[in-house]
Amino acid sequence: MxxxxxxxxxxxxxxxxxxxxxxxxxxxxxxxxxxxxxxxxxxxxxxxxxxxxxxxxxxxxxxxxxxxxxxxxxxxxxxxxxxxxxxxxxxxxxxxxxxxxxxxxxxxxxxxxxxxxxxxxxxxxxxxxxxxxxxxxxxxxxxxxxxxxxxxxxxxxxxxxxxxxxxxxxxxxxxxxxxxxxxxxxxxxxxxxxxxxxxxxxxxxxMHARKESTTQPSSWPSLLLGLNQFADFVQDYVRSDAAAQAVVVQNFPDFMRRYHNNLYILALLEACQKGHKIDPETANRLFASLERRAPAATASIRRSLTIRLIEVLNASPMRKTALPFWEMYRRFWMHAQ
The missing domain is CATH 3.90.550.10 (Spore Coat Polysaccharide Biosynthesis Protein SpsA; Chain A)
Known part of the structure; x- marks a missing residue:
């Protein structure tokens, strides 16, 4: 033993x-x-x-x-x-x-x-x-x-x-x-x-609200930094693994697109929680990160119906109504994924 x-x-x-x-x-x-x-x-x-x-x-x-x-x-x-x-x-x-x-x-x-x-x-x-x-x-x-x-x-x-x-x-x-x-x-x-x-x-x-790894709207800056640290790690890692490199070439751009999409949602929701419109610099920071990692995917973020809806709510006096919708979506995702 x-x-x-x-x-x-x-x-x-x-x-x-x-x-x-x-x-x-x-x-x-x-x-x-x-x-x-x-x-x-x-x-x-x-x-x-x-x-x-x-x-x-x-x-x-x-x-x-x-x-x-x-x-x-x-x-x-x-x-x-x-x-x-x-x-x-x-x-x-x-x-x-x-x-x-x-x-x-x-x-x-x-x-x-x-x-x-x-x-x-x-x-x-x-x-x-x-x-x-x-x-x-x-x-x-x-x-x-x-x-x-x-x-x-x-x-x-x-x-x-x-x-x-x-x-x-x-x-x-x-x-x-x-x-x-x-x-x-x-x-x-x-x-x-x-x-x-x-x-x-x-x-x-x-999985619960107090867990360190649980995704909350305010965690998007740390998630973005961790994501880019992981991206740098992966790019270095695959240099010595041809099979892994082929997987990354094929799948990494869409992975980054989807993750930045979710981070932008979190950033919008954080602004809704705080009762104000999202800071343009926040959006620019996220888009610049995606542009660096997957340039062809940047334009796709604002084509998301979910993002468009939350952007409209965030720009209106009804911005806090976006928060219950997010909680329902989060619970559905946890059970369905």
């Missing part, structure tokens, strides 16, 4: 952190540890963790409040077992997750990464839907094909790697608020190899 480290960065994770930790400690795999990287929590997170008195739990404290990027970066510095996995404090593992990963390593000892199926859950733990399955052997080109065509659910929970490989590449990339950092991390670790996948749904990924 292999040994595993489950690494949990957290800041004020109560009450979800309790369910997360209990799910980890309930693993049927006997050889694992839980490394908690607390980031100056002021709620019940640390007192409850201390009350566990469980030798499998190692608690590390931050001497000062850290950004999410710097908090997760600490995973490189801590001593770890042979294999490791990262988990968000509001996610959870099924009891057989690590045991199934161990069996997957037996079947694919040469793989670079290991993953099981997952499900999306809401704030109270109700299943929204299962995440899309991926090939049993997924190459970087296949990963990019799914990602750039919106046929993959990208989560940080449920993926296991060799600790030495994680440390060798410097850990998770320091992208803005970690947007798209998971993509870059998995691709970096898969380089020259593949990810082995077991279809059993053994992880729960929670």
């Amino acid at each position: 292999r040994s595993f480290s489950v690494i949990l960065p957290v800041r004020n994770g109560w009450p979800y952190v309790r369910e997360c930790v209990e799910s980890i400690l309930a693993q049927t795999c006997p050889d694992f540890e839980l490394i908690v990287l607390d980031n100056q929590s002021t709620d019940n997170t640390v007192p409850w963790l201390k009350s566990l008195a469980d030798s499998r739990v190692r608690l590390h404290y931050s001497p000062a409040a850290l950004s999410i990027v710097d908090s997760w970066a600490r995973a490189v510095a801590v001593e770890k077992q042979e294999y490791m996995t990262l988990i968000g404090h509001d996610d959870a593992l099924d009891p057989d997750f690590l045991l199934t990963i161990n069996r997957t390593i037996d079947r694919h000892p040469e793989a670079k990464l290991y993953q099981t199926g997952s499900r999306l859950i809401d704030s109270v733990g109700k299943t929204i839907r299962g995440c899309r399955p991926v090939p049993e052997r997924e190459t970087p080109a296949q990963y990019l094909q799914g990602r750039l065509t919106y046929q993959r659910d990208i989560t940080g929970t449920g993926v296991v790697m060799r600790s030495a490989d994680y440390d060798r590449i410097g850990g998770i990339p320091h992208f803005e608020r970690l947007f798209f950092a998971d993509d870059a991390l998995w691709l970096s670790l898969m380089r020259g190899g593949y990810k082995a996948f077991d279809a059993a749904e053994l992880c729960s990924v929670r």
